[in-house]
Amino acid sequence: xxxxxxxxxxxxxxxxxxxxxxxxxxxxxxxxxxxxxxxxxxxxxxxxxxxxxxxxxxxxxxxxxxxxxxxxxxxxxxxxxxxxxxxxxxxxxxxxxxxxxxxxxxxxxxxxxxxx
Amino acid sequence: xxxxxxxxxxxxxxxxxxxxxxxxxxxxxxxxxxxxxxxxxxxxxxxxxxxxxxxxxxxxxxxxxxxxxxxxxxxxxxxxxxxxxxxxxxxxxxxxxxxxxxxxxxxxx
Numbered sequence: 576x577x578x579x580x581x582x583x584x585x586x587x588x589x590x591x592x593x594x595x596x597x598x599x600x601x602x603x604x605x606x607x608x609x610x611x612x613x614x615x616x617x618x619x620x621x622x623x624x625x626x627x628x629x630x631x632x633x634x635x636x637x638x639x640x641x642x643x644x645x646x647x648x649x650x651x652x653x654x655x656x657x658x659x660x661x662x663x664x665x666x667x668x669x670x671x672x673x674x675x676x677x678x679x680x681x682x683x684x685x686x687x688x689x690x691x
Numbered sequence: 692x693x694x695x696x697x698x699x700x701x702x703x704x705x706x707x708x709x710x711x712x713x714x715x716x717x718x719x720x721x722x723x724x725x726x727x728x729x730x731x732x733x734x735x736x737x738x739x740x741x742x743x744x745x746x747x748x749x750x751x752x753x754x755x756x757x758x759x760x761x762x763x764x765x766x767x768x769x770x771x772x773x774x775x776x777x778x779x780x781x782x783x784x785x786x787x788x789x790x791x792x793x794x795x796x797x798x799x800x
Contacts, residue, residue: 611790618693618778619733619790668732680723682732 577603579671581683588659589691596654596686598669604649605671609680610642613666625652659690692717694781694791702797703769711764711794713779717787722755722762723780725790726773733778736764769798 578601588594598608606627611619623644624632631644643655652671656663666687670680694715703709713722721740725733739755739762750767762781766773779791 618793621788621790679738680735682734685732 577681579681579683581686585687587689593657598652598683600650600671603673607672608652609670610654611668661690664690693789696791696794700795709766711777713762713791715760715781717783719781720784721782724764725778726775728775771798774798
């Protein structure tokens with residue numbers, strides 16, 4: 576089956592630093608990858624849609640200058656949380672689609688970010 | 692815009708059945724269902740693309756009523772492994788995708 580990995584799985588950082596999270600599709604090519612954020616006991620919220628070779632599409636209310644997304648290849652998308660603050664502490668999850676439509680999404684295991 | 696799920700939480704004994712509902716205020720193109728265990732990423736269960744479509748495998752199935760903009764997930768003869776939070780995900784005809792509010796399901800022996 577399709578496998579998506581995320582790295583790191585957990586990260587603790589100081590306020591004001593930047594954190595990069597990688598999302599990789601291991602056995603398929605993903606034209607589109609999605610980034611989600613989930614706060615404790617809440618639903619997942621789509622942050623942005625990442626398309627290989629083009630700029631990411633951000634959902635309303637998500638600061639594109641704070642959450643930098645790069646989708647440099649068909650198997651790798653990165654999310655960089657710049658100048659992280661405690662309120663950015665959350666569970667970040669990526670997903671990837673093998674095809675062009677939203678037929679099936681394969682989720683990464685998630686990255687738990689704690690900003691002190 | 693976020694689909695509303697009901698119930699918010701349910702506790703079942705092994706072997707009992709459950710129904711989880713997902714309702715949207717928008718016209719839908721598709722409905723997805725996911726299960727998330729605590730501390731883990733969601734796992735895709737199934738997608739329903741057509742109005743009135745019903746899908747399932749083994750003891751978990753779902754229906755999609757396009758006219759009512761609703762979907763229901765059916766769990767029959769529940770097992771302990773079914774415990775988790777279930778989310779629907781809806782894609783509307785404007786290509787916007789939202790996860791539902793979630794339903795916590797606990798199966799006890």
